Amino acid sequence: MQPSDSNNPLPPTTPPVASSFAAPAPTGKKILCIEDEHFISELYARALTRSGYDVTVEVDGLRGLKLAQTNQFDIILLDLMIPTMTGTEVLRRLRNAAETPKLKAKIIITTNLEQREDVRAAIEHQADGYIVKAEITPHELVDFLNKLT
C-alpha cells in the first residue's frame, strides 16, 4: 500500500505540479523577508510572489528592523544569522511595544540554526513560528504561510 498523505499538511511525497502555480491565490499580503543568503531569498521570493504575496527582501538586520518599523507587513520571515544585528535582537525589538508600537505582522523565524538557545529565545520573544529552512521547500513554506491566518 502506498501511504496516503491526506493527513499530512505539507505533502513532500507529491512534488508540486506546474499547474498548482498557474493561478496564484490573490492574497496581496505583504511579506518582509530578512535573509542574507541571496539564493534562498530568491527562491522564497519567487515561490511567494507566484502565490500572490507582495515580497520585500532585506539582507541586513538593522535595516530590516527599520523597514519593519516604518512599514506595515502582514508577515515577517526572519533569519537569525544576519549582518549588523542578529535575528533574535531584531525580533526582541519588534516585540518591544515601546520601540515598535503598532506591529501587526506575524513573525516567523526561518533559520538553519537549531541551538536550544535560539529556539528558546524565539519562544521567549513570541515568534509566531520557527522553521528550519533545510526541512522545507519553498512551496511548503508557502503552504505554511497560507495556513497562518
Next chain:
Amino acid sequence: MDNLQRYVSQFRGRVVLLLLANNIIILADWWLADVVFRLVGWWLLLALVAIPLLSLTILPWISTRYLTQPTKLLWQAILHIAPDAANVPAPNLQKSNLGRDLITNLVAHVYQLANISDNIEQFSNSKPAKRNLANEFVANSLPLPLVVLAADQTICFSNEALQHYIGRAKDDLLGQSMYSVMDMSFTNEQTFDAWLAHAKANTVTAAQTWERVRLILPDSKKTLLFDLAAYYNRNNPDGFETMLVLFDHTKQYSQDEQAMSFLALAVHELRTPLTLLRGYVEAFEEELGGSLDAEQTDFMHKMNAAAQQLAAFVNNILNVARVEDDQLVLKLHEEQWPEVVRDAVADIALRAKVRGIDISVEFADNLPSVGVDRVSIDEVIINLIDNAIKYSGDSKHISVKAYLTQDNMVETTVTDTGVGIPENNVGNLFEKFYRDHHNRAQIGGTGLGLYLSKAIITAHGGHIWVRSKLGEGSTFGFTVQPYVRLAEEQKTGDNKDIVRSAHGWIKNHSMYRR
C-alpha cells in the same frame, strides 16, 4: 615663588626679632640682678633668676603659635575638602598674619585640585557644598561608570568613568534625557523603564540589577554589553533620584554571543546548501514538470529523496549531540497514533519510492491515544524505516504494524525481509556508530539512527528491541505509553502538555515547525 621668598624672609625676620627680644630680656635681667644684689640682697635675686626661665617658656609658646599658623591653615583647607574627615570648617585666611599671600595661593591650589572652584572667594563654608564635593570626589574615584538621574529622567550627574565609557563629555550629558543618551536594550520585558515606573508608583526606595544589557552608541555604532545596577530614592535631598552603575562585560558577553559550538556551525553550514538544493529541485520540477519523461521524473525524485535523506542525517547528528549534552526535554501531547505514523511514513515515502520499495501500514482497532513528542517520535519512525530501506536487499516491501501489547503499551514494528543481522551482533545495534560488519561493505550509514531512536524511546518511557535472522530480514519494534497512563503518572501539572526531562532535548514547542 615670589610668595615663597617673601614668606621665607618674613619668617627669618620674625625669628631674628624673637631671638633679639630674648637676648635683650636676659641681658637686662643680668644687669638688673647685679644692681639689685648690691642694693637689696639674696632673696630678690632669686626672683630675678625666674625671669629668663619665664621668658624661655612664654616666648617659644608665642612664637610657635605664630610661626606654625600658615601650616595650620593649609592643613585645615585639606581636611575641609577631604571626604572622610569630620566637619572641619574652611580656613579663615584673613586671620593669617604670616605669609598670607603664600597661604591664600596654596589653599586656592588645593581647592582647584579638588575641583571645587576656580576662585577661592566663591568657596563657601556651607554644608551642601561640602557634601557635593565629597560626592563628586567619590564618584570620580569610582572606576565604574555611574550616572544619576533627576525625577524627570534627565542626567544630573555623571562620573568620569561613564563619560569615558560612552565617549561623551560631562557638559554634553548634563541635563540631557537619559533615553537620548543611553538607549539600553534588555534581555526581557523586565526593563529599566518598567522597573523605574513601578518604583516611582509604589516605593520610596528600590534597587535592582540586570544582566546582559546592551547599548549601541549612536555615534560610533559600537555595542557595549554590561550588567546594570540601579538604586532609586524618591527622597534624595539633592534631587539625585535614580543612580545607575554599569559593570562592563562587553568583551566577555560578545565572546559568548559569538561562541557557537563547532557542531551548530557545521549543521548550519550543511543546511544552507541543502535548503538551496531542495528549493531548486522543486523549482525545476515546477518549471519542467509537464515536459519530463518517466526516467527524468524518476531522477528528479531521486535527487529530492537524496536531499531529504541528507536533511534527516543532519537532524540525527544534531539530536545525538543533544542526547549526549543532556538536553532532552520532551513535551508529550495526546496524539492519535495512526495519524502520527501515517504522517511520518508519508515523509519518508519518496525515499522508499525511488528505491522501488513500498510500505504497508496496519493498525489494530483498539489503539488508545498515546502520549508522545510528535517531532522526536517522527524521527524514530523515519530512522527505523530508513534502516529497513537500506537493509532491504532484494526485498521490495516494508511492513509497519501497530497494536496493543498485553501490558497495555502501544507497540509498533517495522519489518523488512532483507539481508538480516547475525544473531551475535543484534545486541550491539543500539550503540552509537555500531554497524553490522556483515553489511558494512554494501550499505552506507553512520550508525547514529538506532542509538538516537533508543534515547528518544527511553525518554518516552518506552522500550525498543530488534529481532533478526541472517538472510531472512529484521523486525524493529518499540513501545510508547497510552496517554491515560502518562496522565496518571503525572497527576500534578497540566496534563495536556506533559514535559518529560531525560537526557537531551529535542525540538518540542507547539509552534515548532508545523
